[in-house]
Structures are given as structure tokens and as C-alpha cells.
């Protein structure tokens with residue numbers, strides 16, 4: 073062969089983006105096609121014996137998941153979260169949050185809570201760290217299995233957001249424990265999570281979700297069903313009830329954490345909608361999983377209602393409405409597109 | 414400020430395990446992923462990281478780091494520093510961008526796996542920080558490499574390398590899929606945070622950063638040294654896991670670390686070795702690859718594992734001998750098969766450079782000198798053609814690098830030895846005893862086709878160099894060639910040439 077010839081050509085971005093006129097964004101540059109185990113034309117997922125245990129795991133739960141799209145790289149996070157923007161955003165949020173925590177602490181707010189609110193926080197809010205940690209694990213699994221680096225990165229940041237939430241719950245647990253040493257806050261959480269009747273449906277749902285190994289099912293169970301349902305109970309409804317009971321801080325925290333939840337709704341709802349738009353057959357498994365997990369989510373919400381101090385019917389109806397609103401954005405557009413096409 | 418100190422509340426964040434009752438513990442933490450093995454499940458309750466970190470500390474610190482790293486980049490992008498860098502050094506950076514960027518992403522997957530399947534809540538949380546860190550490393554490396562695409566299309570391989578079937582990424586995917594993505598979390602914590610991150614990454618990130626500064630590439634030094642500051646945090650998972658495994662199953666701990674050590678040593682001898690001893694301009698070399706290895710790996714890492722009652726790996730003598738040969742052979746291999754790589758390898762064997770090599774490696778001349786002389790004489794006789802490849806080398810079935818390790822015979826001569834193994838009606842080839850031994854023990858997992866196996870099986874068409882380059886997605890604008898033939902051959906112009914018209918492929 074001859075000495076390689078070099079032909080000049082002005083290339084401004086990665087060839088992976090094709091012939092683009094517009095420069096890709098920083099988000100796209102650092103997120104596009106970064107996971108080699110999702111590359112085109114691979115002989116097996118991993119560069120090892122095609123029938124190694126983990127190759128078979130990925131073959132079963134990702135490559136053969138009922139949820140399939142030809143070009144997963146076609147989906148991008150609507151918020152375009154990349155590492156730099158993530159830490160900037162959450163550091164800024166943390167500054168505000170620290171300000172909140174600081175001023176309520178200065179004011180001695182916790183000591184002033186009515187007994188009923190202290191009891192509610194100890195029964196519902198502080199034990200929720202176990203539930204959220206379970207969510208955190210499932211989000212990590214979704215990232216690990218992701219069909220594209222766009223999905224894995226989004227799940228990675230969502231996984232970190234859940235650690236953020238556990239951190240806030242942990243922090244508040246200690247503050248409340250200091251203000252109310254005899255309340256059982258700070259000591260009774262695990263027992264409540266493991267044995268309070270009110271928590272058992274939620275715990276059952278989380279444990280079952282931890283063994284839902286199919287990528288599409290894990291994604292649906294957590295991000296389209298359980299998290300949107302229980303966030304409505306634990307962030308929005310608890311915030312409102314707390315505010316009415318004279319605890320503004322928990323209402324603020326519900327709003328702060330609600331931002332992460334809404335960001336998750338945007339990318340997860342968007343990803344599900346993308347799946348349906350790319351391939352109408354995806355609607356069937358998505359509905360199947362939604363139908364399978366919704367009763368567990370509703371049971372979990374119903375179980376928690378007494379701790380919230382609201383009629384169970386109301387708690388479930390509101391939580392279900394939050395979930396269904398997310399679903400409407402997924403399927404209605406597809407229906408409309410199908411009708412138009 | 415009336416904010417609580419981290420120590421006052423962090424146990425609530427770390428303490429998030431519970432007793433599963435609706436499903437089996439083994440279903441949530443399956444052996445394939447969680448890998449508790451002989452360690453009793455309760456033993457993992459004692460898992461504890463040495464230095465703690467909270468989410469708020471994390472985002473505050475990382476925001477600052479990002480700001481300063483990108484500020485340096487922004488300042489330097491207005492300068493013409495890059496244009497004045499030595500071609501050899503640029504090659505070292507191209508190799509780094511292409512070779513490392515997506516390994517960082519694969520490390521994200523390793524961390525996510527530990528964040529899901531780790532056997533203690535504190536471990537899973539630390540892995541959550543770890544996956545963020547690795548997303549950062551991937552983003553920084555990718556973004557910094559991307560900026561250079563406009564200057565040189567070889568930087569396109571920052572993103573492209575691992576999407577291809579080039580032999581270099583096949584080898585590295587094999588290693589990193591093995592230790593990062595597909596290992597169970599216990600093995601993974603020993604192989605990645607411990608063996609790889611507290612050991613080998615120092616070589617690429619600390620030592621290479623020194624060479625970068627010497628070479629005037631402040632931007633690159635800035636990037637990799639900032640990346641390295643994250644390792645201390647998530648690499649703690651290694652020692653915390655080792656403490657428990659070493660107590661309950663030291664034999665496994667030893668084997669798992671040894672294996673990762675060996676695989677990393679092979680990979681770094683292909684990447685860091687040539688970058689340090691050949692591509693970095695002579696006047697900018699701080700230490701030789703061997704010296705860096707002795708300081709960072711042989712001394713420091715071995716001390717770490719000995720602290721936990723582990724021994725030097727079983728292949729120690731072969732590894733130590735390899736410090737004088739592996740990377741020199743691989744350098745020659747990379748240079749010879751240069752159309753298959755995305756950088757311009759610099760041969761780096763001018764008289765001065767050879768003096769340095771002889772000083773650092775007393776056997777270098779005897780082992781490699783005559784082979785380079787043949788190449789030099791052909792180049793000086795305007796016969797570069799004869800120095801280009803027409804065939805493939807044997808590739809090792811374990812490390813997937815060329816089988817090119819010479820050892821000294823009783824008569825004093827140095828010969829490349831292939832270590833074959835017959836198994837299940839097939840002959841496998843290995844570059845070393847270490848590779849052969851590891852393959853034999855892990856054969857159910859690691860047994861898969863090398864590039865040569867694929868070629869011989871007819872998967873690569875047409876069956877010639879053009880077909881191969883096409884299979885590797887190598888394009889003419891990127892294909893590597895020597896950075897500057899004259900630089901290292903001019904010292905020898907006019908001397909009597911003895912070995913003209915070397916048969917192609919003889920350098921293996």
C-alpha cells in the first residue's frame with residue numbers, strides 16, 4: 073500500500089453528527105454516542121464471549137426489550153443537562169436551599185410545629201428516605217442499561233437528584249430530631265418503613281420494581297408510574313398539608329424538590345413520547361407496564377393517606393391525576409400524529 | 414450560619430438499607446452483579462468510605478472546579494499555543510483523547526452498576542458521586558478534543574475511536590468491558606477504583622500532565638490534572654471493599670486485583686509507554702516510562718495492597734521484565750501499522766533519542782536497534798513503501814494487542830515469543846504467560862474473536878489491507894503516518910545500509 077494521502081477538508085465538529093450546517097450544542101457534543109456498548113454493528117453488546125452472563129443479561133433485558141426504537145440517538149433531553157450545567161444548576165439551588173434552611177433554623181421554626189405536624193413528619197417524611205433510595209437504585213439501573221448515552225446521562229443526573237433528595241430528608245431528620253428528641257424522629261424510620269401498615273404497599277412496590285429488570289419496564293415503573301404518583305403525595309400534597317399546619321419549610325422543600333421531579337417528568341415523558349412516535353408498536357408494552365404498575369402505585373398512595381391526614385380517595389385521585397397528566401402528553405400527541413398521518 | 418455540620422446528619426443519608434421481604438435479597442442483588450461470593454451478606458454492613466462527602470459539598474466543589482477548568486480553556490483558546498506544539502506531543506494527546514474519552518463513559522457505567530448493585534447504601538451513594546465524576550471526565554475530554562477537530566481531523570477520533578473495529582479500541586473495549594461494565598460490583602470495586610484508579614490512572618493523568626506542562630500544552634495539563642482531583646473521592650470504594658473481601662476471601666481479592674493489574678499494565682504499555690518514551694520531545698521528558706512505573710505503580714501500589722495482607726501478583730517477574738520490552742515493542746508495532754491509528758506516531762530513534770533510550774534501558778539497542786536500523790536504511794533509500802504493513806500480526810487472545818514481546822534466549826539473543834494454547838480443537842495465541850494464564854481461568858467469559866480470527870473467518874472483505882482499513886473505519890484523512898521521517902533518519906544518512914528491502918511484516 074502507498075503512503076496515506078491527506079486531503080484537506082474543513083471539519084468543524086465530530087463526523088458523528090454528519091454534514092451539519094449548525095454547530096451542535098455543548099450538550100450534544102458531550103453526550104452524543106458516547107456509550108460504545110450501544111454502537112451500531114456490534115457483534116455482541118460487550119467485547120467478550122457473546123454468551124457471557126452479562127452479554128446475555130443485556131441481550132434479554134435491553135436488546136430484546138419490547139420497547140424498541142431504530143435510532144435511540146434521535147432522542148435528546150429537552151433540558152439539555154450536561155455535567156457543567158448540572159453542577160452549576162444544583163449548586164445555585166443549593167445556595168437558595170441553604171438560605172432557606174438557615175433562616176428557618178435561626179427562627180427556631182421546628183420547635184413551634186404543632187404536635188400533629190411533628191407526628192406527620194416522623195411518620196411520612198423522614199422514613200421516605202428508604203423509598204427514595206430505592207428509586208435512586210432503579211434510576212441507576214436505567215442509566216446502566218441505557219440504549220443511548222443521551223438516556224444514560226439523563227438517568228445519571230436523575231439518580232444524583234434522588235441522592236440530593238435523600239440528603240435533604242436526612243438533614244431535616246436530624247434537625248427535627250434535635251427539636252423533638254422524644255418524637256422517634258431519627259430512630260424509628262427504618263421500623264416504620266419496614267413495618268408500619270401505611271408504608272407496606274409503597275415498600276412492596278419499590279421492592280418489586282427493583283426486580284423489574286427489563287429496561288422498558290424499569291423505566292416505565294419508576295419514571296412513568298411510581299415516581300410521578302408518589303412525588304405528588306410526598307412532595308406536593310405533603311407540602312400543602314404541612315403549610316396548612318404551620319410548617320412552611322416543608323412546603324418550600326416540596327417545591328424545591330418538585331423542580332427535580334418536573335425535570336424528570338420532562339425527559340421521561342419526552343422519551344416515552346419519542347418511543348411511541350418512532351414506532352407505534354411501543355404503545356402496547358408501555359400501556360401494559362403502566363397498567364401493571366399503576367395499581368401498585370395507587371395502593372402505595374392509598375396506604376400513605378392516613379399519615380398525610382387526608383381522605384384516601386382524595387390522595388389517590390390527586391396523585392393519579394398527576395400521573396395521568398404525564399401520560400396524556402405521551403400518548404395524545406402520538407394519537408394526534410397518527411390521526412394526522 | 415445555623416446550618417448543621419455534615420457529621421451531624423450524614424448517617425441518615427448513608428443508612429438506607431433495609432430488610433427485603435416482598436422479594437428475595439438474591440433477586441435484588443443477584444450474584445452476577447453483586448458478587449458477594451463467600452462473604453456473608455451481613456459483612457457488608459461494615460462497608461465504610463474513608464472520607465465522607467455530601468451532595469451539597471459535591472455540587473459546590475465541582476462547580477468551582479468546572480469554572481476554573483473552563484476559564485483556563487477559554488483563555489488559552491485565544492492563544493496560538495496549540496499551533497506551536499510538537500507533532501509528537503500532539504500525537505500523545507490524540508491518542509489520549511481517542512483512547513480515554515469513552516473509557517470515562519464506560520467508567521460511568523461501572524459506577525452506575527455499583528450505585529444499583531453495591532451491597533451497602535453508603536457504597537451506592539458514593540458510586541452516585543462516582544458516576545457524576547465520570548460523566549464529568551467524559552464531557553471534559555470530549556469537549557476539549559472536539560475543539561481541536563477544526564485544527565486536525567485526527568481529533569475526530571475523540572468521539573469516533575470506540576464506534577469502530579480498529580484493533581486499538583477492540584483491545585481496550587475488551588479490557589474495560591471486562592473490568593468496568595460486566596464485572597460484579599465487588600470485583601469491579603477492586604479492579605477499577607483500586608487497581609486502575611489508585612494505581613494506573615496516575616500514570617496517564619499525573620505523569621503525562623508533567624510532560625504536557627514541559628511541552629507547553631497547558632490546556633491539556635489543566636484538563637487532566639483537574640480530572641485526576643476527582644479520583645480521590647470515588648476511588649475510595651476500592652479500599653472500603655477490599656477491607657471486607659480481604660478478610661473473608663483473600664484468595665479472590667488477590668486474583669481479581671492481579672488480573673486487573675495485568676490488563677492495565679498491558680494497555681498502558683501500549684498507550685502511555687510510547688507517549689512518554691517516544692512521542693514526548695526528548696528535552697521535555699521528565700522521566701522514562703519505566704521510572705514512572707517504578708514510582709507510581711511498583712512502589713506505591715504494591716505498598717497499598719501489602720497493607721491489606723495481599724502479595725505481589727504471581728506474574729511479578731514477567732511484569733517487571735516487561736517494563737524493558739512491552740512498550741518498546743508496542744511502539745514499534747504502532748509505528749509499523751501506522752495506517753491503522755489516528756495519530757502520527759513519531760519513531761523517535763534519532764541518535765540523541767537512542768542515547769537516551771540506551772541510558773534508560775540498557776538492553777534497548779540489543780533488542781530493538783537492529784530492527785530500527787533496517788527501517789532507517791529503507792527510509793533513507795527512499796523506500797518507505799517497504800516499511801508499511803502488508804499483513805497482520807498475531808493478536809493475543811486475552812489483551813488483543815500484537816504478540817510482540819521478546820525475551821532473551823540462553824545464547825543472549827532476543828526473540829519474540831508467541832505462547833500458544835490448544836483448547837477445544839483450536840489454537841489460541843498469547844503475547845505472554847500472564848495473558849495465557851488469565852485467559853485459561855476466565856475462558857468462559859473472555860473467549861471471543863480477535864481481529865485476526867475475524868479476518869481468517871472471512872468476516873473482513875476484501876481480505877487485504879484495504880479491506881482491513883475499511884473494517885476499522887479508517888479514512889485517508891485520519892490514517893496515521895510518521896510525523897516527520899527526516900527528524901529521526903537524517904542522523905544516519907550516508908552510512909552503509911545493510912538491510913534494504915525488508916520483507917514487510919518482519920518487525921512483529
Ligand SMILES: [Fe+2]
Nearest residue numbers: 517520547550
Ligand atoms: Fe475518570
Ligand SMILES: [Fe+2]
Nearest residue numbers: 520547610644
Ligand atoms: Fe475514576
Ligand SMILES: [Zn+2]
Nearest residue numbers: 809812844848
Ligand atoms: Zn496479551
